[in-house]
Amino acid sequence: MEHKVQTAKQQESVYWHLASHGVPHSLHCLCLKLAEEYAVNAMARSRLPPPEFASRLSDPTLHHLVLLTDNVLAASVVVASTLENSFNPEKLVFHIVTDKKTYASMHAWFATNSVESAVVEVKGLHQYDWSEEMNAGVKEMLETNHLTWKHYYDKEKNIDYSNLNALRPSSLSLMNQLRIYMPEVISYFWQPLIE
Numbered sequence: 001m002e003h004k005v006q007t008a009k010q011q012e013s014v015y016w017h018l019a020s021h022g023v024p025h026s027l028h029c030l031c032l033k034l035a036e037e038y039a040v041n042a043m044a045r046s047r048l049p050p051p052e053f054a055s056r057l058s059d060p061t062l063h064h065l066v067l068l069t070d071n072v073l074a075a076s077v078v079v080a081s082t083l084e085n086s087f088n089p090e091k092l093v094f095h096i097v098t099d100k101k102t103y104a105s106m107h108a109w110f111a112t113n114s115v116e117s118a119v120v121e122v123k124g125l126h127q128y129d130w131s132e133e134m135n136a137g138v139k140e141m142l143e144t145n146h147l148t149w150k151h152y153y154d155k156e157k158n159i160d161y162s163n164l165n166a167l168r169p170s171s172l173s174l175m176n177q178l179r180i181y182m183p184e185v186i187s188y189f190w191q192p193l194i195e
Helices: 002-021 025-040 051-058 072-084 100-112 132-153 161-167 174-189
Strands: 063-068 092-098 119-124
Touching: 025 072, 025 100, 051 092, 051 119, 063 072, 063 174, 072 092, 072 100, 092 100, 092 174, 100 119, 132 174
Parallel strands: 063 092, 092 119
Antiparallel strands: none
């Protein structure tokens, strides 16, 4: 009986992982529509932030918030909620960092849905010159995750099912891997202030 329970728990982990990898159709469609908007609409490609607010990106008297995400809807909710619940929304500067795949959609969203009082900057990971140490660390984590899945699907090997918890989408996401390197990510934003 105990073996059946353990097997069921292991299968649940695998099925949960596979089901959660699927992107909801509505969210996938939103990203596609925004990417198309970015391609055809000049306003969706306009500079973020507008040139008159660019100096605020390195102003140490303002509150700088860094969002590492590849989810347009989540980023929008975080920005809107933070602004709505802030006493001084004009003192907020959002630095949104996303992956290359989501960059056009994220940029289009914030370019066409302007934020009244705060400054929003959207950057893609591909726009930064990351250090070799950071590149190697993230690459190693992603390779480890890949090898664990490879071992899982290889029927001839003994599988350590405890590793499956490390394969949840939150663990596999490159954006989550970068949280380990948050000090280095933040140093890119405040480089002018450090020097």
